[in-house]
Amino acid sequence: MLNLNSSDDNSNRNSFQDPVSLNVGGEIYTTTLDTLTRCRDSMLGAMFTGQIPVLRDDRGNVFIDRDGKVFRYILNYLRSSSLDLPAGFSELSLLRREVDFFQIRPLLEEICHFEATMPLSLKGGPLGAMIIVNVDSKVRVLHFNLRHGPENYELRTCSVRAFTVDIFCTWKAFLALLCERFFFRTSKGLKSPNPCNLRQNRLKLEWVPRPDELPQDQYDKHCYQGLTVSNPEVTQLDDITNRHRNLCDVTDMQGFVEELLKVSLAEGFKVDLVTPDPAEILNCTSLRLVKC
Structure with missing residues (x-):
């Protein structure tokens, strides 16, 4: 009483x-x-x-x-x-x-x-939260004309590698953090990943690094985009321009997996399963992490 x-x-x-x-x-x-x-x-x-x-x-x-x-x-x-x-x-x-x-x-x-x-970090989150990552890459062969003069064209062939990452996480805030850490580099500038699928706890990233032999106009013609990652030491106090100055291009899947591990381990996740070879985590095709 x-x-x-x-x-x-x-x-x-x-x-x-x-x-x-x-x-x-x-x-x-x-x-x-x-x-x-x-x-x-x-x-x-x-x-x-x-x-x-x-x-x-x-x-x-x-x-x-x-x-x-x-x-x-x-x-x-x-x-x-x-x-x-x-x-x-x-x-x-x-x-x-x-x-x-x-x-x-x-x-x-x-x-x-x-x-x-505070650093751009979540500093917490539910124990037992799980991340499941599936990665894939495919080689595409492009044929294009390289112009040397008004009527002088040369047929060129170039290979590009397209990367796809599908991330599922039971903790939506972690996916939102990834949207603040990774950016697409497009012909119109930098843009954040579209978080529209966060309702399903999923985030999909697709990018194609531009090889040196592929002219920028041909790269843009195919609507390709690159992927960059921001420096985690840049805080929320920095304006967006300063953050963009601290970006590194992600040129292969090993680089992406390495950056993803940096972010997830900093948030308390531990590697739980690596496929196909646990000893080659940077070359995995799927990855599971659990927050403990």
């Missing part, structure tokens, strides 16, 4: 005694009045200076109907004036919402700064 203590009968902080016990969404915390009133203009400050009424549970703990798990980070900030989050913390949006509810503005500013300076 919950009891309401109004500010009429508890008009000052002397109605609370150290240590103070709180029941936040079923999680019990013990702290001091000085900690709870560190930010006087916050909701906690108002609650524990008697400006607004509080609820108590049947054991006398002050009851707050909010998320109890992330409240520990709020309390630790009030104790130390430092935002300390564990590696792989994946509930930043939830923490931000809770801090906004309690109106602890200095902590809200710390969280916004933390988000702005």
Whole structure:
């Protein structure tokens, strides 16, 4: 049973005694009045200076109907004036919402700064998430006329290799991350992969590196596009122009697999299955990774 203590009968902080016990969404915390009133203009400050009424549970703990798990980070900030989050913390949006509810503005500013300076990485995600990658490449022979003069043409033959990658991931946010990491290089400039298939948890990439012997106009005529990968050290604070200056062309499937492994391993995935030869992972035809 919950009891309401109004500010009429508890008009000052002397109605609370150290240590103070709180029941936040079923999680019990013990702290001091000085900690709870560190930010006087916050909701906690108002609650524990008697400006607004509080609820108590049947054991006398002050009851707050909010998320109890992330409240520990709020309390630790009030104790130390430092935002300390564990590696792989994946509930930043939830923490931000809770801090906004309690109106602890200095902590809200710390969280916004933390988000702005984070690397382009997800820093979390569900354990057991799975990535399945299938790759394929085909050689195509092109015949084209190379013009040397008004009526002087030479028939040329050139081979190009077309690459196709089909990625399925149970964690959609990881596919969205890949759309921010990889870009297509087209005749009209750079463009991000189309994320329209993310609803089915799939991302398909198709590209054709341009060989030196194939003129650019012939390459564009066939509507081919290359694939590039951005430097993971470039942060979200950099504008899109600066990001594009840090691109490397992906010229073969081994290069793509290597870049994909860099991204997935950084997000906590581990290689689970390689086909056909586990010892030749960069030459695989299919790959499975699991987040653990």
